[in-house]
Structures are given as C-alpha cells and as structure tokens.
Amino acid sequence: MSRGFVKEDDQEETPIIPPRAALPSTTINYVTPNGIQQLKAEKEALEQERSSLKTTDEQQRRRDLAVIDGKMGLLLERMASARIINPKEQPKNEIRFGAHVKLKMNGILQQFQIVGVDEADVTKQKIAFVAPIAMAITGKKVGDTVDFKLGAEVRKIEILEINYN
Template sequence: MSRAFVKEGTGELEPLPDLPVSPHPNYVTPRGLATLKARLLARQGELAALKARAERLDRLPEAAAERDIRYLEARLRTAILVEPVAQPAAEVQFGTRVVVEMEGVERAFEIVGEDEADADLGRIAPHSPLARALIGAEVGDLVVWRRPAGAVELEVVAIAPLDPGA
C-alpha cells in the first residue's frame, strides 16, 4: 500500500481530498436526482462491504468510497430539481430534448444536470458550449455552435420536455 495518505505512527489513512464540485448551479432532472440517490446508496453499500472484510490492510478503497459519498451527499444537498413537464416547450432550455439538423443529419440532445450528462447518450450539461448555443432557440431557428473543430450551423427541428419516466 502506498504510504502517501497514511498518518505517521497510527496506520490510519488521511481522508482523500474531496472531488471538485462545480461552481455552476446544480440543476437536476427527476431522473438525475434519482440517479444521484441510487449512486449514493450503492456507494454506501460498497463501503459497508469494504469495512466488513476480514482482511483490511488496504484501506484506500474505503477512503475512496468515503470521498465519493461526501461528494454525492454534497450534490444532493445542492440539487435544484427542475420538472421538465412544467417547462414550456416553445424554446430550448434545461430539461428539454432538442432535435437539430447538423450538416444534413438529425441529432437529438437532452439538456440535463452535470451529473447526468453523457455525450454518448446525447445528454449535455447546460453550461456546455453546445447547450449554451441552443438554449433560448425555437423550432426553425439557426444557431451557431462554436467548437474547437470549427463553427457549425444547427437548425432546431423539434423541442420537447424530457419524459419524466425515462
């Protein structure tokens, strides 16, 4: 085991540094809030299993689980729930699914909380460059998404509130 986080003489680990918390407001969808709660419960279960091990020489996994639990608890304390169905779907905003045409191809994106964002699933955080370009746009609007590979023009094809059950 690495001695970097071990207190001198006691064999106890120093708490791992906390994970960085975003400076942005912590908006969450109902799905995002449920996911955060499930992640917290899972991590608490993992920590209990780690502490129940007969052989506990390596305490680093426990420290990592404790750090993750602190992070998830902080995210839940600061969560600002936004109900997508309560939002008008006339313009792109947090909690909406937007379909755009980009270079002749239609793509769908969901604007969701940071902890729920996943580019592979088309879920983007509200402060991402793409979301910032889309927020406030209406169906038929052309918006410019400035990205490192060059600016791309997007046409907003459809807007809908996120399905709370999905």
C-alpha cells in the same frame, strides 16, 4: 517524530478520490427528477458497498473506506446543492433545461436531452446544460438557426424539434 523512524509499511498513501463531473463554481446544480433519483441510487450503492466491505487486511480496509467515504462526501455535497427542475414545467416552445432537442448541424441530424452534469452521458444522448452546444441553443425555438463556434470553425445549427417528454 521524524519520518526516518517510521517503518515503511506504516506509511499509507492518501487514496485518490475521483472527482465528480465538472460544475462551474458559480453555476446552480440543476438536476432533472430522473437525475436526483440516479444520485439517490448512487448513495444507496455506496452505503451498501461500505456495509458489505470484506477485507482481512486492516490497511486495505482503511484505504477502501477512505475512498468510499470520500466519494460519499462529494456525492452528498452535490445532492445538497441540487435544484430539481421538472422538464414538464418548462416553456414548450423553447429550449430550456430538460428539453429533448432534434437539430441539424452541418446537415447532420442529431438529438439529445439537456440534463444536469451528473446525469450527462453522451452514449445515452444526454448532454450537460453547461456544455457549449447546450448553452448555444438554450432559449432558441423551432426553426431558429444558430452559428455555433467550434474553435476556428463555425457550424450552422438548425433547431428542428423540441419536446419535454
């Protein structure tokens, strides 16, 4: 049937599902034990949101369900591909996934933990293992100095401390 014979009210727009944090296609989806717990909590929250959806407008309900189901699909894909790495099993003397790192960059003290892409949150001092700075310091040891290229600028990074608590 031609779209010309359909009422405008019947034309539903496909809802936009927000994408998850970027993970390069060939990269393994590493997560910490805490990260997998966060994903499970997110799944429970989506299930709860779906079951408690209260709307009388059927069209709005379909849109809301489509968004929840879309988010759930992306989440389940991410959970299925997750490979849990326990930071406490990492080599203690070098920077690997899960490490809490203290460093000096251009004389400024910084600290953060290297985590999975879904767990990364700069406000909580957690950066993704695929972030350029994380990739630059992975494999380094206390006392090592790294030249970190940031556009045309090169910054010196000195590794001060590594721990896996």
